[in-house]
Amino acid sequence: MQVSNSEELEIEARIDSLLEGLALTEKIGQMTQVLHFEDQTEGEIKAGRIGSVIHTQGPLPGNGPREWQERFRKLQELALSSHPRIPLLFGVDAVHGQNTFEGATIFPHNIGLGATQNPDLVEKAAAITAMETQATGFNWVFSPCIAIPYNEKWGRVYEAFSESTKLTNSLTAASIRGHQGKLSEAHTVMATAKHFIGDGSTEYGVEGGVTTLSETEIKERLLPPYSAAVASGVGAVMASFNTFEGIPMHAHKNLITGVLKEGMQFDGIMLSDWKGYSRFGEADIINAGIDMVMAVDGDLELFQNGLKKAVETGYVPMERIDDAVRRILRQKFRLGLFENPYPRETFIDSIGTQQHRDVARQAVRESLVLLKNEKNLLPLRPDSGKIVVVGAHAHNAGLQSGGWTIDWQGTDRNYTGATTILEGIQKISEAEVIYDPEGAGKHADADVAIICVGEPPYAEFFGDIGHESNTLQLELSAKQRAYIEHYQGQGVPTVVVLLSGRPMVITSEIKKANAFIAAWLPGSEGDGIAEVLFGKYNFKGRLPHSWPASLDDFKGKYGPNYWQDSIEPMFPLGYGLSYD
Ligand code: BGC
Numbered sequence: 001m002q003v004s005n006s007e008e009l010e011i012e013a014r015i016d017s018l019l020e021g022l023a024l025t026e027k028i029g030q031m032t033q034v035l036h037f038e039d040q041t042e043g044e045i046k047a048g049r050i051g052s053v054i055h056t057q058g059p060l061p062g063n064g065p066r067e068w069q070e071r072f073r074k075l076q077e078l079a080l081s082s083h084p085r086i087p088l089l090f091g092v093d094a095v096h097g098q099n100t101f102e103g104a105t106i107f108p109h110n111i112g113l114g115a116t117q118n119p120d121l122v123e124k125a126a127a128i129t130a131m132e133t134q135a136t137g138f139n140w141v142f143s144p145c146i147a148i149p150y151n152e153k154w155g156r157v158y159e160a161f162s163e164s165t166k167l168t169n170s171l172t173a174a175s176i177r178g179h180q181g182k183l184s185e186a187h188t189v190m191a192t193a194k195h196f197i198g199d200g201s202t203e204y205g206v207e208g209g210v211t212t213l214s215e216t217e218i219k220e221r222l223l224p225p226y227s228a229a230v231a232s233g234v235g236a237v238m239a240s241f242n243t244f245e246g247i248p249m250h251a252h253k254n255l256i257t258g259v260l261k262e263g264m265q266f267d268g269i270m271l272s273d274w275k276g277y278s279r280f281g282e283a284d285i286i287n288a289g290i291d292m293v294m295a296v297d298g299d300l301e302l303f304q305n306g307l308k309k310a311v312e313t314g315y316v317p318m319e320r321i322d323d324a325v326r327r328i329l330r331q332k333f334r335l336g337l338f339e340n341p342y343p344r345e346t347f348i349d350s351i352g353t354q355q356h357r358d359v360a361r362q363a364v365r366e367s368l369v370l371l372k373n374e375k376n377l378l379p380l381r382p383d384s385g386k387i388v389v390v391g392a393h394a395h396n397a398g399l400q401s402g403g404w405t406i407d408w409q410g411t412d413r414n415y416t417g418a419t420t421i422l423e424g425i426q427k428i429s430e431a432e433v434i435y436d437p438e439g440a441g442k443h444a445d446a447d448v449a450i451i452c453v454g455e456p457p458y459a460e461f462f463g464d465i466g467h468e469s470n471t472l473q474l475e476l477s478a479k480q481r482a483y484i485e486h487y488q489g490q491g492v493p494t495v496v497v498l499l500s501g502r503p504m505v506i507t508s509e510i511k512k513a514n515a516f517i518a519a520w521l522p523g524s525e526g527d528g529i530a531e532v533l534f535g536k537y538n539f540k541g542r543l544p545h546s547w548p549a550s551l552d553d554f555k556g557k558y559g560p561n562y563w564q565d566s567i568e569p570m571f572p573l574g575y576g577l578s579y580d
Contacts, residue, residue, distance in 0.1 A: 011333040015326050018084070022325070025049060026084050028307050030325045031286075033091070033271070035296050036061055036071065045078045045088070049304065051292060051328055052089040052140070055100060057408035065136050065351055068101070069343040072137035076341050087332055087341040089190070091140035095159060095404050096523055097125075097360070098132040098351070102406050103416045105132060105356040105524060109402055110145060110171075111501060112367035112520035114161035114544030115576075119174035121363055126178025128356045131187040135347035139335055140190040142238060142271075144175040146225040147195065149502075152474060152548070153205030155463020158402055158501030158521055160200055162544035164573055165221050169228040176232040183235065184336035186344055193229035195240030195273060197222050197255060207461050208241030218244070218255075227264055235331050236269040239276060239290060250280035256289035269327050277303045283310035291324035352417045357525055364519075364528025369541035370577040372516040377448070377493055379535025379579060384431040384447040388492070390439045390483050393499045394452035395422040402501050402521035403459030410457025417524060421452055421497065424527025428534050439483035442490065449487040450533065451513075453480040454499030463501065474551060475505050484512050497529065503547045507570060518543070539578045547571040 022030075029049035034041050037059045044050045053075055055061055061071035072090050079088045098104035107113070107125045116122070126144075133141055145159035146168055161171045172193065181188035197218065202209030213222070226237070237260060239250045249255070250272055260266045272293045276285055285293070286307060295303040310316040332338065350356065370378070380387070393399045397418030398411035406415050414420065426433050434443060439451070453476055465472050475481075487494050496513040498506065501521055510516050518541075519529060531537050549570035 011330060014333060015329045018086070018329060019322060019325060022084055024308060024311060024321070025304070027321050027325045028304050030086065030328050031292050031307070031321070032300065032304060033292055033294050033296070034300060036075065038296070038300075040300060042075070042078060044300070045075055046082050048083050050079070050088065051086070052091060054091040054294070054296070055138070056093045061137065065101070065348045066345075069137040069345065069348070073342050080341060086329070087337040089140045089332065089337070090138045091142060092133060092136075092138045093143070093404060094129055094133045094138070094141040095143040095145065097129050098136055099405050101132070101136045101351070103352050104136075105352050105360050106401055106405060106418065107360045107523050108363050108367045109158040109501065109521040109523070110161045111158040111544055112522060113171060113363060114167060115369050115518075115520060115541040116363060116366035117167060117542055118366055119170050121359070121366060122171045122174040123178035124359050125363055126175045126191075127181065127187070128359055130179045130181070130189045131347055131350050132352070132356065133189050134187055134344065135351050137343040138189060139337065140192070140236070141179060142192045142194060143179070144172060144191065144193065145195065146172045146193050146229060147200030148222050148225070149200035149545075151201070151205030152502040152545075153465040154200055154202070155207060155458055155465075155467070156200065156460055157545075159404070163546065164544065165224050167544065168225045172225045172228045173232045176229055176234050180233060180235060183233070183334045186340070187347060190235035190331060190335055192236040192238050192271065193226060193234045194238035195249075196226065196237050196260065197240060197249060198242050198244050199240035202242050204466065205464060206466075207464050209243070211242050211244045223259070226260060230260075230264045230266045234268060235334070236271050237266060238271045238273055239285075241273055248280040250276045250285040250290060251288045253288040261289055267327065267330065269331055275299050277306070282306050283316050286310070286316050286320060286324070291327045360523060361525040361528040361531070364522040364525050365532050365537050366540045367520055367522065368529065368532050368539055369518040369543055369575070370515070370539040371518060371571060371575070372510055372513065373577055374514045377495060377515045378533060380429075380448060380495075380533050382428060382430050382534050384429070386432045386434065386443065386446045387425065387429055388434045388436050388441060388443045388446045388449045388487070389422045389425055389452070390436045390449055390487070391452040391480065392437050393421070393454050394450070395420045395435060395437065397524060397526065398457060399454065400499050400521065400526055401523050402457050403463060405457065405523075409459045409462055412457065415524075419524065419526045421526040421529050424530035425450065425533070427527055428530045428536070439479070439486055443487075443492065444490040446492045448495060449492045450495045450497060451483045451487065452497045452499060453483065455501060455504070458501070474502075476509065481509060484509055488512060495533065503545050505548060505551055507549050510570070535579065539576065542574045542576040543571055544573070546573045547575070
């Protein structure tokens with residue numbers, strides 16, 4: 001932890017005296033996290049029965065940042081004017097910038113940051129995210145996701161940095177340094193390493209499915225990023241939805257208390273995920289080591305009454321409750337919330353500034369992985385005669401940003417402050433730039449077609465391939481595949497820019513295209529792409545995942561037989577070309 005020993009001792013003493021004055025209902029209150037807009041929220045805060053408030057999908061806290069701050073200021077005032085006068089933690093899913101606030105700087109999703117392999121840049125991105133998050137009233141983010149995705153069918157692959165444990169370790173530490181700084185500094189927020197553990201390695205890539213890895217595999221591949229997070233002083237860890245060894249992770253005492261808290265000496269808050277109490281064994285999850293519960297969406301009473309009863313009957317020991325509350329208070333003290341509980345107006349002007357966007361643009365540039373460049377088609381000459389830019393993904397900030405952008409499952413519109421790929425090309429190129437959203441235009445006289453294809457936005461559950469509510473595939477749609485042939489048929493050289501949250505099977509498209517770029521989900525600064533296509537900067541990105549050649553490869557690479565069937569990927573982890 002970044003606070004000195006004497007400060008730590010003072011904090012523990014302050015906790016001791018606070019704990020003495022708390023009734024059981026207030027202790028359980030500290031362990032309770034609710035949504036800012038639910039009916040009971042204000043009354044419960046006033047009654048001293050809430051420890052934390054979150055914003056994720058659902059009604060916004062207001063219009064502009066001042067209104068957002070106002071909302072959380074009001075809730076904080078309620079908490080501080082009623083016994084036990086303990087400040088609230090305000091948490092938000094800011095996972096690639098303050099992505100719940102339209103107008104904030106949106107960074108590439110973690111998979112793109114993984115491709116940069118640049119811890120300094122990841123640290124800067126996290127520090128900016130922290131500042132813009134503070135500016136909208138929060139002191140806590142549910143980020144970074146430090147999963148090691150084993151299966152590209154999982155709809156959250158893009159939330160994690162890489163399939164490489166080593167790379168994930170270093171970017172995890174950087175992200176936590178960036179978000180938390182010295183924790184009590186005005187512009188920083190508490191970070192959350194998530195989801196503990198095995199979220200990205202369920203069979204068939206199902207969110208909340210069954211993780212069948214052995215304990216050794218968990219230890220060697222999945223746990224090291226958590227050691228890195230704890231060593232960097234991460235304030236919170238969130239439990240995952242999946243099951244391991246037949247036990248829901250929320251109730252896995254051996255891993256949560258044994259490995260994470262005792263083994264790694266994690267002294268922060270172990271947070272449940274969404275409705276963790278009603279979903280995963282109620283009081284068992286508290287006994288397993290969950291300290292704070294997302295008691296949202298109708299779970300509030302069930303949690304508070306259920307836990308109270310479990311303590312009264314002795315099923316949950318009082319020491320466990322005291323330990324949970326101690327951990328929560330410890331982080332509130334470390335964050336300096338008792339001294340500075342309110343959102344600070346000073347940061348409002350930092351939202352979406354050019355300076356912040358420049359860092360995001362650098363991250364976009366460094367995340368691009370060049371997979372093919374036949375006859376040095378790239379870099380493009382700014383003075384080419386005519387350029388056709390093809391596909392809906394070329395001019396839609398929502399599509400280029402993926403899930404957890406403005407809305408939970410993402411958006412398919414151009415949101416405030418973002419630049420699209422087409423706009424970036426128009427800024428840089430002196431050529432005639434034609435936009436062909438449907439990929440059906442006749443432009444045989446064009447010098448090059450820049451074809452932007454990829455996935456629609458998605459987030460948890462809805463992004464799993466095979467999830468009943470979607471038609472997602474690991475291959476491009478037939479319509480998008482036809483764009484390449486359409487332009488090749490006219491004798492126009494093609495550059496394909498793939499916007500996706502995971503490696504996709506693009507073997508035949510790679511063969512056909514003259515140049516091919518994996519651009520991941522770059523976020524709001526689409527012009528970073530043009531800057532590299534036109535050679536203002538070189539390609540630096542390296543694959544954060546090995547890239548399968550066929551759909552069959554996924555079966556061998558991932559799933560229950562991961563360790564038996566090794567595959568020869570089309571491109572190995574770390575692959576990426578650059579200009580000479
Ligand atoms: C997700 C978490 C997220 C939480 C709060 C859950 O469904 O798994 O990653 O932080 O919701 O929105």
